[in-house]
Amino acid sequence: MSTTRRVGRPRAQKRPESGLQPREEVLAAAAELFTTHGYTATTTRAVAERAGLRQASMYHYFGGKEAILAALLEGTVRPSLEIAQELVSRTEAAAEARLWALCHSDVMLLCSGPHNLGALYLLPEVQAERFTDFHRFRRELKASYGELLTATEPGAALGAEDLALRTDLLFGLTESVILIRRTGPDRDPQALAPATADAALRVAGVTEHALTRLRREGGRLLATQQG
Amino acid sequence: MSTTRRVGRPRAQKRPESGLQPREEVLAAAAELFTTHGYTATTTRAVAERAGLRQASMYHYFGGKEAILAALLEGTVRPSLEIAQELVSRTEAAAEARLWALCHSDVMLLCSGPHNLGALYLLPEVQAERFTDFHRFRRELKASYGELLTATEPGAALGAEDLALRTDLLFGLTESVILIRRTGPDRDPQALAPATADAALRVAGVTEHALTRLRREGGRLLATQQG
Structure with a gap:
């Protein structure tokens, strides 16, 4: 798919430049990946990587991919x-x-x-x-x-x-x-x-x-x- | 995904009950699968099966999944x-x-x-x-x-x-x-x-x-x- 961005490599644990809290960091990463890469094609691992979190830390905020999507939709x-x-x-x-x-x-x-x-x-x-x-x-x-x-x-x-x-x-x-x-x-x-x-x-x-x-x-x- | 239908088993070569030509049969099958199961999650194999065609026969009508989607969108x-x-x-x-x-x-x-x-x-x-x-x-x-x-x-x-x-x-x-x-x-x-x-x-x-x-x-x- 020529128009979708590739999911980045794992980043450092934090992205202090964004000034976002980890939960918002996850939502921002998922918003980008779900809309450009597609919901089905995006893994929770890719979301965590983009957000600069370990997958286990992400599960502290969201039960899974559906919970992230639900939060985005409700917003x-x-x-x-x-x-x-x-x-x-x-x-x-x-x-x-x-x-x-x-x-x-x-x-x-x-x-x-x-x-x-x-x-x-x-x-x-x-x-x-x-x-x-x-x-x-x-x-x-x-x-x-x-x-x-x-x-x-x-x-x-x-x-x-x-x-x-x-x-x-x-x-x-x-x-x-x-x-x-x-x-x-x-x-x-x-x-x-x-x-x-x-x-x-x-x-x-x-x-x-x-x-x-x-x-x-x-x-x-x-x-x-x-x- | 609780709401999506499972893709059926391979069917007989033809579905004479629909009265559709093979090309239209492929489009009808893809329309159903893409909208209920999702585009990303649907394989060309699943479309061919639902249409009652061999995958090779389907490729006679469409070059691939993108070509099927393009035909549906243009319609x-x-x-x-x-x-x-x-x-x-x-x-x-x-x-x-x-x-x-x-x-x-x-x-x-x-x-x-x-x-x-x-x-x-x-x-x-x-x-x-x-x-x-x-x-x-x-x-x-x-x-x-x-x-x-x-x-x-x-x-x-x-x-x-x-x-x-x-x-x-x-x-x-x-x-x-x-x-x-x-x-x-x-x-x-x-x-x-x-x-x-x-x-x-x-x-x-x-x-x-x-x-x-x-x-x-x-x-x-x-x-x-x-x-």
């Missing part, structure tokens, strides 16, 4: 779920603005880090029992999109089936940055995130006229959340 | 590209209606067949040189979305950077059915395709008011294309 949804839960509760703001803010920060998370971890969602291995937490977090995150959509003015007028379809599409649009990032790794997340959030409001049925105001309100929500 | 974009090229040329119809028709038929293609082949897009192996035809077809398909978007009324008002971003999002929205299908394999494509095409027009900036008419015109375009 792509759990922070967004926390933001989503806060946004759902901030009922003083327009639901449309909260949906904009959720989509924006979800895109930023999916585009964060040097490796496109969302690409791992489609591994056949990820269907397994071991990944129930990831699937539950992701389901709950999608449900938050649905809850915010239902609270929007156009969403309130939709029937149950239309709501379910529209929620799938909103969530799909957000996650499609995984595919976009794969094709164009140089796309700037700072441009992609607001554009995706705008598109999400359009899919929700918000008019161009209302969009300008709601986008501004969504930006303010983000600012107060991050602050 | 997910080439038919849509042909439809796209026809739609781009049908300038007597509204660009919005043509975009609706393209998105609809692209979703139907991505949801066709028993296996979610789009899941293979994100394999690290697919970055390789061997898959340039697939990447070229997919790039040309996305360019057709961009061309139709530019010809729409709201698209004509966009600057180059906004057009590029909006095209990425339109194409991403369409391809997100790969992620939607993975999470909810029972989603009916007959409902998902028009809902996605509607969402695409909303992302393009079409108003709810105009959507009803354009959706109808898009449906007519599809009917005359399929006829």
